[in-house]
Amino acid sequence: xxxxxxxxxxxxxxxxxxxxxxxxxxxxxxxxxxxxxxxxxxxxxxxxxxxxxxxxxxxxxxxxxxxxxxxxxxxxxxxxxxxxxxxxxxxxxxxxxxxxxxxxxxxxxxxxxxxxxxxxxxxxxxxxxxxxxxxxxxxxxxxxxxxxxxxxxxxxxxxxxxxxxxxxxxxxxxxxxxxxxxxxxxxxxxxxxxxxxxxxxxxxxxxxxxxxxxxxxxxxxxxxxxxxxxxxxxxxxxxxxxxxxxxxxxxxxxxxxxxxxxxxxxxxxxxxxxxxxxxxxxxxxxxxxxxxxxxxxxxxxxxxxxxxxxxxxxxxxxxxxxxxxxxxxxxxxxxxxxxxxxxxxxxxxxxxxxxxxxxxxxxxxxxxxxxxxxxxxxxxxxxxxxxxxxxxxxxxxxxx
Amino acid sequence: xxxxxxxxxxxxxxxxxxxxxxxxxxxxxxxxxxxxxxxxxxxxxxxxxxxxxxxxxxxxxxxxxxxxxxxxxxxxxxxxxxxxxxxxxxxxxxxxxxxxxxxxxxxxxxxxxxxxxxxxxxxxxxxxxxxxxxxxxxxxxxxxxxxxxxxxxxxxxxxxxxxxxxxxxxxxxxxxxxxxxxxxxxxxxxxxxxxxxxxxxxxxxxxxxxxxxxxxxxxxxxxxxxxxxxxxxxxxxxxxxxxxxxxxxxxxxxxxxxxxxxxxxxxxxxxxxxxxxxxxxxxxxxxxxxxxxxxxxxxxxxxxxxxxxxxxxxxxxxxxxxxxxxxxxxxxxxxxxxxxxxxxxxxxxxxxxxxxxxxxxxxxxxxxxxxxxxxxxxxxxxxxxxxxxxxxxxxxxxxxxxxxxxxxxxxxxxxxxxxxxxxxxxxxxxxxxxxxxxxxxxxxxxxxxxxxxxxxxxxxxxxxxxxxxxxxxxxxx
Numbered sequence: 016x017x018x019x020x021x022x023x024x025x026x027x028x029x030x031x032x033x034x035x036x037x038x039x040x041x042x043x044x045x046x047x048x049x050x051x052x053x054x055x056x057x058x059x060x061x062x063x064x065x066x067x068x069x070x071x072x073x074x075x076x077x078x079x080x081x082x083x084x085x086x087x088x089x090x091x092x093x094x095x096x097x098x099x100x101x102x103x104x105x106x107x108x109x110x111x112x113x114x115x116x117x118x119x120x121x122x123x124x125x126x127x128x129x130x131x132x133x134x135x136x137x138x139x140x141x142x143x144x145x146x147x148x149x150x151x152x153x154x155x156x157x158x159x160x161x162x163x164x165x166x167x168x169x170x171x172x173x174x175x176x177x178x179x180x181x182x183x184x185x186x187x188x189x190x191x192x193x194x195x196x197x198x199x200x201x202x203x204x205x206x207x208x209x210x211x212x213x214x215x216x217x218x219x220x221x222x223x224x225x226x227x228x229x230x231x232x233x234x235x236x237x238x239x240x241x242x243x244x245x246x247x248x249x250x251x252x253x254x255x256x257x258x259x260x261x262x263x264x265x266x267x268x269x270x271x272x273x274x275x276x277x278x279x280x281x282x283x284x285x286x287x288x289x290x291x292x293x294x295x296x297x298x299x300x301x302x303x304x305x306x307x308x309x310x311x312x313x314x315x316x317x318x319x320x321x322x323x324x325x326x327x328x329x330x331x332x333x334x335x336x337x338x339x340x341x342x343x344x345x346x347x348x349x350x351x352x353x354x355x356x357x358x359x360x361x362x363x364x365x366x367x368x369x370x371x372x373x374x375x376x377x378x379x380x381x382x383x384x385x386x387x388x389x390x391x392x393x394x395x396x397x398x399x400x401x402x403x404x405x406x407x408x409x410x411x412x413x414x415x
Numbered sequence: 416x417x418x419x420x421x422x423x424x425x426x427x428x429x430x431x432x433x434x435x436x437x438x439x440x441x442x443x444x445x446x447x448x449x450x451x452x453x454x455x456x457x458x459x460x461x462x463x464x465x466x467x468x469x470x471x472x473x474x475x476x477x478x479x480x481x482x483x484x485x486x487x488x489x490x491x492x493x494x495x496x497x498x499x500x501x502x503x504x505x506x507x508x509x510x511x512x513x514x515x516x517x518x519x520x521x522x523x524x525x526x527x528x529x530x531x532x533x534x535x536x537x538x539x540x541x542x543x544x545x546x547x548x549x550x551x552x553x554x555x556x557x558x559x560x561x562x563x564x565x566x567x568x569x570x571x572x573x574x575x576x577x578x579x580x581x582x583x584x585x586x587x588x589x590x591x592x593x594x595x596x597x598x599x600x601x602x603x604x605x606x607x608x609x610x611x612x613x614x615x616x617x618x619x620x621x622x623x624x625x626x627x628x629x630x631x632x633x634x635x636x637x638x639x640x641x642x643x644x645x646x647x648x649x650x651x652x653x654x655x656x657x658x659x660x661x662x663x664x665x666x667x668x669x670x671x672x673x674x675x676x677x678x679x680x681x682x683x684x685x686x687x688x689x690x691x692x693x694x695x696x697x698x699x700x701x702x703x704x705x706x707x708x709x710x711x712x713x714x715x716x717x718x719x720x721x722x723x724x725x726x727x728x729x730x731x732x733x734x735x736x737x738x739x740x741x742x743x744x745x746x747x748x749x750x751x752x753x754x755x756x757x758x759x760x761x762x763x764x765x766x767x768x769x770x771x772x773x774x775x776x777x778x779x780x781x782x783x784x785x786x787x788x789x790x791x792x793x794x795x796x797x798x799x800x801x802x803x804x805x806x807x808x809x810x811x812x813x814x815x816x817x818x819x820x821x822x823x824x825x826x827x828x829x830x831x832x833x834x835x836x837x838x839x840x841x842x843x844x845x846x847x848x849x850x851x852x853x854x855x856x857x858x859x860x861x862x863x864x865x866x867x868x869x870x871x872x873x874x875x876x877x878x879x880x881x882x883x884x885x886x887x888x889x890x891x892x
Contacts, residue, residue, distance in 0.1 A: 035811065085808050096792065100803035103792050121848040123641070123715035128689040131717065133833075133873035133880055137850040148858060150868055150881040175885050214691070220878035247882070263645075 016040075016069035017306040018112045018292050021313025023076040030078040031106060033097050035085035039073070040066025041116055043302065045143045048167050050194070054303035065302060091266040093288050110316045113262055113276070113284075113291040114309065117255040117298055119164075122216075125253050127159070129215040134222035138164040138252035142171070151175055153248025157225050158182045159213050163191035163300070163383075165252025170199035179205045180244050183227055185212040185234055187412065188357050190254075192300060192383050213249070214241065222247050255298045265289060270340055272330065273297035279324055279341040280348030280390060282312035288319035297336050297351070300385050304351065311348060326395065331366075331405035333358070335382065345395040352386040354406050361408025363388070367396045380406065420446045420579075420607040421770065423598060425586050425621060427454035429562060429754045430746050431613035432569035436496075437758035439576035440778045443770075446607070447570075447578055448600050450585035450617075452876065453835035454828060455566040458615040459751070460838065461639070461687060461719025463668060463676060464565075465653055466500060466752045468556035470507075470525025471663070476728045482749050485756030489558070492755055496568040497783035498560065501671040505557035505653035506537065508548045508704060514657045518552040529554035543649060543705050557653050561671055562751055563838035569754075570828055572781040580828040583876065586614075589625050589737055596739045609739045609765050616685075616722045618744040625734040629744055630724055636686075637662070637679020638693040638718040640701070640710055643846050647673035654704050662721075663748065665700025667708060672813075672841070677701035677708060679719065689716045714846045721747040729753075731760065738768065784822050786840075788814040809859070810852035812845020817859070824863045831864070834874040857881065 016039060019032045038044055043051070046062030053059060056068070073080060081099065088096040095106040119137040134153055136144075141152045142164060154177050158165045161184040169179045182200060187210050189196050200207050208227065214236055215226040229240035257274040259267075267276045268285045275296035276284040282292050292312040293305040324341035328350075338351040352363065361380045365373040373393050377386060395402075422438055424431045427449035435447045451457070469486060473479040493499060509515040518531050532553050537544055574580060584601030589610070591597075597606045612621045619632040642649075647669070656664040662681045669675055680696045694716055701708050724730055724745035734740035741764060743757065750757075766772050785798060787805065798805040804818035823830045823839040830836045833843060833856060842856060843849030849856075857871055857880065864870075871880040 035808070083807065085811060087814070098795070098799075098806050098808065100799070100806040102799050102806065103796050118847050119850045121714065121846075121850065123713050123848060126691070126694065126716070128691050128694060128716070130686065130688045133878035136853070140850045140853045143854040144857070144881070145885055147854075149885045150857070151883050151885055152881055154882045177882075217688070220873075220875040260645075 016066070016073055017309030018114060018290070018313040019078045020069065020072055020076065021310040022110075022112070022316040023078050025314050025316060027316045028077065029108075030076075031108070032073070032078055032080045033084045033086055033095070034080065034082050037083055039070045039080065039082070042139065045139070045146045046167075047146045048171070051302050054301065055306055062302075086261055089261040089265040091286065093265075109288060109319050111289050112312060113289060113295050114293045115258040115261060115295045117257045117294040119251070120254040120256060122251060125251070127213055127216055130218050132216070132218035132220055132222045134218065134248045135216060136248065136250055138162070138168045138250045141250050142168055145171060145175065151177060153222075153246075154178065155180060155246045156248045156250055157213065157227075157244055157246045158250045158252060160184060160251060160253035161190045161196070161207060162252035162254060163195050165250060166191045166195040166199040168250055168252070169205050170203055173203045173205065180246050181206045181208050181227070183208045183211045183213055185230055186210070187232075188382065190383055193381065212236065216249055222249055225249060255294065257295045257297060259295060262289075262291070262295070267291075273336045273338065273340075277340040278338065279322065279343050280311075280339050280345070281315040281318065281343070282308055282339070283315060283318065283322070285321075287321050290315065297338055299351070300383055304385065304387070307349070325399040327401045329401055329403045331403040333406040334404055337404045342390065342395075345393070346391045348390045350388040350390055352388065352404060352406075354380045354382055354386070357381045357411035358406065358408030359411055361406050364405045364407065365393060366403045366405070367400060372396060377406070377408070379411075380408065418446070418603070418605050420444045420605060422446075422609045422611060422765065423448060423605055423607040424611045424613055425598070426457075426613035426615055426617075427451070427566075427570065427580070427582075428457055428459035428613060428615050429455070429566045429569065429751055430459075430615075430743060430757055431611075432566050432573060433754035433758040434611055434613060434761050435573035435578045436569040437762055439573040439578045440775055441772045442775055443772075445573075445578045446605060447573070447580045448584045448586060448598070448605070449580065449582050452582050452831050452872070452874070453838070454570045454580070455563055455838055456874065458720055458722055459562050459566050461717050462562055462637075462748070462751060463639075463666065463679065464560050464562045464670060464751065465505075465668060466558040466560060467749045468505065468525060468528065468554045470521045470529055470552070470554050470556075471749070472524065474524065477731065478727075478729045478749070478753070481729060481753040481756035481760055483756070484759060485753045488755040488759065495780045496565075496572055497781040498564055498568045499671070500558035500560045501669065502555075502558050503652050503669055504553060504555040505655060506532075506541065506544075507552040507554070507655040507657060508544065509550050509657055510547055511549055515550045517657045518550060521552045521554070525554055525556070528556045540651060541654070543707055544654065545704055545706050553652075559653065559668060559671060564671075565751065565754075567839055568781060568783070571826070574828055575781060576775070576778055582828070582831070586621060586624075589740065591737065594739075596737045607739070609741065609768070609770060610737070611761055611765075612740065612742040612744075613746075615746065616720060618722065618742060618746070622734070622742045622744060625740055625742075626736045627734050627742065629730065629742070632722045632724060632744060633683070634685040634720040635723055636682050636684040636693070636718050636720055638689050638697050639676055639678030639716060640694070640697060640713040641715050641717070642675040642677070642709065643712045643714050644673040645846075646675055646709055646712060649709070650675055650705060656700070656704060665697055667701050667705050674714075675708075677710065685720065687718045687720060689718050693718070715848055723747045729757070731757070731764070733764070733768070741765065784819065784826070787816045787819060809855055810842040810845060812847050812851070813841040815840050815842050815852070820856070820859055821863055824860065832872050832874050832878075833860075833880065836860075
């Protein structure tokens, strides 16, 4: 929605927004908790409220919204084939904006062995069943992973009268936002087991419990620490993956690390006429950033021809993701950086040809909270080339 | 009061359904009793789905005989059932000169169909195969099918041709009733001239209920990885190692749907749980064949059970006490391959005991329901014009439409559980494993089947899905 709005505001007059869902807003519609829009609007909105602002704004434009219209195919020459109850449609626009969001990692991807009973859900699926459909998927829960959706579901389920036995996190640190840890677990006395993993799910027909085990620093189970937790439901909140099946079809080069297309500061991909925005590029921690990125991309809708990048940004020591991957015009845009570890008194180091040319202080950094930096603040070298971004600091243990 | 039939089949696995399909071409009253809520819930639901070639038959066993009898029937079955096998062929790879001698045995057993190929020849079509392969036997005859698709197609064809299906009906007792046999199942009594015990893992228990002597069926588990469709084509043929005395070994195979399967190991266990150890063994076995196999991109794991008797053969025999009861015990691999041969053999045996097999004039081939993901856009347009539900995608990973889900729920013997929908139309079978379509399926099932949330189950009767409604507050109290 942000990209469509931004394109419209910047002069585009034939804009189609293809949405597979029955309503605009995607996953925001099932996020009925508040906390959205602090950056964008300076107030705390719920997900549907946040989405509604954009849906309303769109109504005041000539953007044509097609609901329940999933895209079936995307070709490298920008042929978009979509389907709806009315038939099959084909578009061939000047610019395509990819904003398919992300999907949840599943049990199969994290190798939890055991039985295959009913009662194993991804946290997002459970959230939909509770918040949209109005059903409780169980009564006694164990949540695997401390991602934000899992933390928020822990609170939500408790408020609905269910019991959350524990949130089990394999890493020594929290995966979600600290504010969600405080508001969703601490406030409700829900135990968080750091450096723990679920090693087995048992149950014949419905989940009967899980085995939880301590893990060492390499994530290996420590023998003798197994403990059974009876429960009837397991929720998985073990990470999100950008949904790039269509990008792949269109032959858009993807970055394995961020999970989405390689992009420049305009969020243009490496293929002509394709932009990508939001969680399809990489998983952002705040919807405000997702919006911001959509706005940036939309602004450049006219620029369907490729540009030659001046810099390539490479994640160095301590860094998971640096966005964008390429800079054509370093005076423009915003950098998003995610660290691997939680650090105190940290510094971001930018180096060119092995020499640090810029240092940016970060008092506290956590993997769950992206660092944001305006590109024009950085004194980029005259010459083009590869820039490595690193982060150093004092490692934080646990939640302190 | 009891219902009366010519033949009652016990068990709705691939063998039971094949027998039902075979008998449905004759003027007979046939009933299939299944203890679960759907067909294909036991042994048949979890296996590799390979239709093993002639070279893989076990000589001088009943198993081998029925395997061979089945093979010529496959092409006809494809037409009648409206299904298609993936004709991918198979490579059996040897890692040493000693192992190579086994390839010659396979070649001899397979007749003229296969050939021994060198590593250089293999690399052209299987570039990811291990460099350590010494030689391989290529058999083009090997085919692959989804075991669900096959079982469902058999059941649907049988149903369409008059076979009755009753679910949630576990056979608990047999009774003599003059010349006929009576079965107690699910609180009811059914009488028939013949009963065919196709109960898989429960088959020896049922034989014991008849007072027959047969050794206990033992379950051997095999675990599997299922890879994301993104890797379709990574392996193009079934890749077998040289088999052991226990099993055909841990192999890697494409599926007709575009996934890749790796497995199964061979271990003594009677539950379908997966274990870290077992999966690790499978990973090692699979990587021995295809070292770079992207197992980290598996979308799920599962395990299946082999119902075996000590001599590892099929045992098909009439009951001593109930002359009308035919037991099929120990139908392990290649049970799927042999199901057509088994069905024809069962027909012969029943005929030899006096069952009149008069061919129906109006036996109908199955007209398969269209599969949206396999259609051209023109075909899709046509369907959408007839019914807009064809334009509503429910499962985005596998591109399953509302029309297909509704048909699977309403067409009998229809899907009553989430897993049976998966087996029929592949909802929840894709890379998101139901995180997306799982949002919408409960509501669709409740609406289409006219049930409330308490009756929604994943597979078995106690596999409930939802614990209650939110805000269940009674304001009048």
